[in-house]
Amino acid sequence: MEFCDECGSMMQTQGDKWVCTKCDHEKLRDEAKEKAMVTTQAQEESEVIESEGGTSGLPTTTTQCPNCDNDTAYWYMQQIRSADESETRFFVCTECEHKWREDDH
Template identity: 65%
Template sequence: MEFCDECGSMMKADEELWVCGSCGNKQPKNPDANYVLTDDQEVSEVIETGAGDSGLPTTSAQCPNCDNDRAHWYMQQIRAADESETRFFVCTECEHKWREDDH
């Protein structure tokens, strides 16, 4: 990731150049740098469940699917940056997923 020397905005890769989407400034890429895009940078965050410990914290929450009273939870930004994050729950029994505002 590179930032524009002129305006400080994040630059986008275009062939052998970094191009600023805000001011149009162009900078050559460093030929000695190793720019690698890994698979996990291409995909949004995925929460895996069902394979043992999910690593997520648990809380008291009533599952709308099976009435279990425990669920894992995580926060995720799904709207614009100026909006608050949304809390998601995953039932510890049936792995049903729901959002805090779903019920």
């Protein structure tokens, strides 16, 4: 990826030049520099493998299920808002598998 020296916008290749998508600034491409760039096409794809038993690998805690009043649930944390916000804690009941969340404030 190349960024414009003039305005900082992302540039695109056009033949032997980099051209700014915003201000049309151009500069010659450097083959050696481009070989060192990491692209998404060069990255290997990863595969998500779920273990049998679903949530059984998650830690448990004592909390009241709002669905069946069971007092044990699996829990995990997940970032669902912007990076400067705290993570959200999710619970899954060990009995009825009801799922709910508790936001950290």
